[in-house]
Amino acid sequence: MIQTVALWVVLPVLSVAVLLSVVRLAIGPSLPDRVVALDLITTIGVGIVAGAALAWEQPPLLDVGTVLALVSFLATVAFARYIERGIRSWSSNG
């Protein structure tokens, strides 16, 4: 039953969630909006990996989820530093 739920409920609904986040990634008016959408997509990716590991009984997939969580955090922090450094160089130039 768990495999059925994971395959026919968790994975389709999470795919819809990723599509909704991609909408915000495409239209998001400011750069932080897009970074937030990207962060959400990778967090949902961790959920998709957990669901896929349950649906197809593939335990090695769990490592993919761990690495995805690590990379998501580092990417968000790097984007935040990048945005703040951009502000500083603009204010020193102008």
Added chain:
Amino acid sequence: MVVEWVTVGLLLAGTFFMLVASIGVVRMPDVYLRMSCTSKAATLGGMCLLTAYALQHVSDAGLAVRAIATAVFLMLTAPVAAHMIGRAAYRLGVPLWVGSCCDDLKGAYSADGNTLRSQPAVAVAERHGQP
């Protein structure tokens, strides 16, 4: 049998929270409100799904501990990432939603943005319209 039902419940709850987070990120009016969706609902959803995985494989300690460790890592890093991106958005000057009641950070950052000055509690209370 009970464990199976709890696992299915956690799976459905995690899926629901992640769907709510993505709906919120599309529907919310400004970046700060959108961030509250991704940093709370999506993290809770991910933790539910990973806990469901750990419950399903509770007899295999290596798998269960890895899943729990990933869930704890998500819980620890989501607030830090949301704080950093929110600070960057505020300093970039991303506008608040017009319906927001007040901006307690206004004027609190120094000109170069490196120091944050705290404000007297009386001034903050006045801005909120309380005695």
